[in-house]
Amino acid sequence: MNPRLELLTAYPFERLARLKAGIAPPANLPHIAMSIGEPKHAPPAFVIETLRQNLGKLDSYPATVGLPETRAACAAWLERRFAVRVSAESMVLPVNGTREALFSFVQAMVGNAGGAHASNDRALVAMPNPFYQIYEGAALLAGAEPYFIDTTATTRFQPDLDAVPADVWKRCQVLFLCSPGNPTGAVLSLDFLRQALNLAERYDFVIASDECYAELYRDENSPPPSLLQAALAGGHDRFQRCVVFHSLSKRSSVPGLRSGFVAGDPALLKAYLLYRTYHGCAMPVPTQLASIAAWNDDAHAAANRALYREKFARVLPILEPVLDVVEPDGGFYLWPDVQRNDEDFTRELFAMQNLTILPGSYLARDSRGGNPGRRRVRISLVAPVDECVAAAQRIRKFLEKN
Numbered sequence: 457m458n459p460r461l462e463l464l465t466a467y468p469f470e471r472l473a474r475l476k477a478g479i480a481p482p483a484n485l486p487h488i489a490m491s492i493g494e495p496k497h498a499p500p501a502f503v504i505e506t507l508r509q510n511l512g513k514l515d516s517y518p519a520t521v522g523l524p525e526t527r528a529a530c531a532a533w534l535e536r537r538f539a540v541r542v543s544a545e546s547m548v549l550p551v552n553g554t555r556e557a558l559f560s561f562v563q564a565m566v567g568n569a570g571g572a573h574a575s576n577d578r579a580l581v582a583m584p585n586p587f588y589q590i591y592e593g594a595a596l597l598a599g600a601e602p603y604f605i606d607t608t609a610t611t612r613f614q615p616d617l618d619a620v621p622a623d624v625w626k627r628c629q630v631l632f633l634c635s636p637g638n639p640t641g642a643v644l645s646l647d648f649l650r651q652a653l654n655l656a657e658r659y660d661f662v663i664a665s666d667e668c669y670a671e672l673y674r675d676e677n678s679p680p681p682s683l684l685q686a687a688l689a690g691g692h693d694r695f696q697r698c699v700v701f702h703s704l705s706k707r708s709s710v711p712g713l714r715s716g717f718v719a720g721d722p723a724l725l726k727a728y729l730l731y732r733t734y735h736g737c738a739m740p741v742p743t744q745l746a747s748i749a750a751w752n753d754d755a756h757a758a759a760n761r762a763l764y765r766e767k768f769a770r771v772l773p774i775l776e777p778v779l780d781v782v783e784p785d786g787g788f789y790l791w792p793d794v795q796r797n798d799e800d801f802t803r804e805l806f807a808m809q810n811l812t813i814l815p816g817s818y819l820a821r822d823s824r825g826g827n828p829g830r831r832r833v834r835i836s837l838v839a840p841v842d843e844c845v846a847a848a849q850r851i852r853k854f855l856e857k858n
């Protein structure tokens with residue numbers, strides 16, 4: 457058995473199930489789940505229809521590199537969305553959702569030359585804290601040391617890159633960024649991304665920029681930028697050391713389709729494609745054809761974004777008098793400071809209101825300043841508008857009584 461498996465922390469939802477075990481919430485209230493980040497809006501009918509019409513194409517093995525048409529649709533979307541032009545042949549690869557790609561990318565990139573390593577030269581993978589748990593698991597299973605860069609209210613929920621010591625950057629092989637951030641909703645500016653790129657050049661590491669919430673943002677006139685734009689602005693038209701991760705799960709509310717893509721540095725993608733070929737994770741052709749339809753259409757993504765905005769507009773006025781909530785720049789989470797133990801808060805809210813949220817400490821790790829998720833909770837606005845409003849009313853009632 458791979459001994460590194462023992463290094464993995466139980467997934468947040470397993471810990472949540474344990475936290476709720478044995479509690480009997482009021483039976484007269486229907487349960488509302490605001491813990492999971494799974495989009496619940498109706499998927500676009502034309503995407504489902506395209507999938508249905510192409511099911512006959514399951515009769516052949518797909519190529520790992522994907523259909524040229526799939527890569528072209530992803531490249532065209534990048535150009536419309538971010539005004540960056542990438543080569544569909546050498547700078548784009550389809551992936552079965554960003555989750556598997558974030559994981560496998562690290563396996564392909566991290567090298568611990570020679571095998572046995574003293575801790576002072578062991579490979580290191582840096583990531584924001586709190587973070588999407590796959591980053592940590594990917595680092596550990598690749599034999600690297602995860603390094604957590606806190607993102608707190610003090611740092612405006614951005615990783616403070618200046619606070620990271622030079623000896624950490626020297627060992628860093630991959631830096632994860634996430635913008636808009638899960639769970640904080642913070643968007644990293646072009647200036648921030650340029651600073652990260654300068655460090656990547658200076659210390660020779662790769663940046664894996666998780667941009668899977670890039671289509672969900674507050675201000676229609678200010679969409680979150682991509683790392684690829686920062687690279688281009690710095691004169692790196694071959695996106696050296698940059699790989700971005702995009703997904704249809706949130707953009708098109710099709711988390712079950714398992715469809716995304718990676719784009720960026722062609723030298724890195726060539727190595728990653730080789731890895732993927734052996735890993736065996738080609739995207740089925742019907743999925744690719746449905747994905748092309750989804751990437752080619754921006755109207756449904758705008759309508760989807762508008763639905764999330766409506767939820768924030770309806771929910772925030774209910775919560776503001778009792779909770780320190782702000783509308784995030786992107787994504788679909790609230791990340792309030794609940795001024796008390798986040799596990800107790802979550803458990804009691806469930807016990808009294810039959811409403812499930814996620815303790816913030818499950819999404820972060822202890823680092824220099826303690827666990828930055830402590831005393832915060834993640835509230836996911838994925839349910840239909842009316843359900844989100846009902847949930848906000850229950851949270852308010854709970855807080856008024858407690």
Ligand SMILES: Cc1ncc(COP(=O)(O)O)c(C=O)c1O
Pocket residue numbers: 493552553554555556588634637638666668702703704705706711715716
């Ligand atoms: C930050 C972040 N990255 C990646 C993913 C994975 O998304 P998918 O694999 O559906 O593209 C999620 C899903 O919740 C996420 O929150």
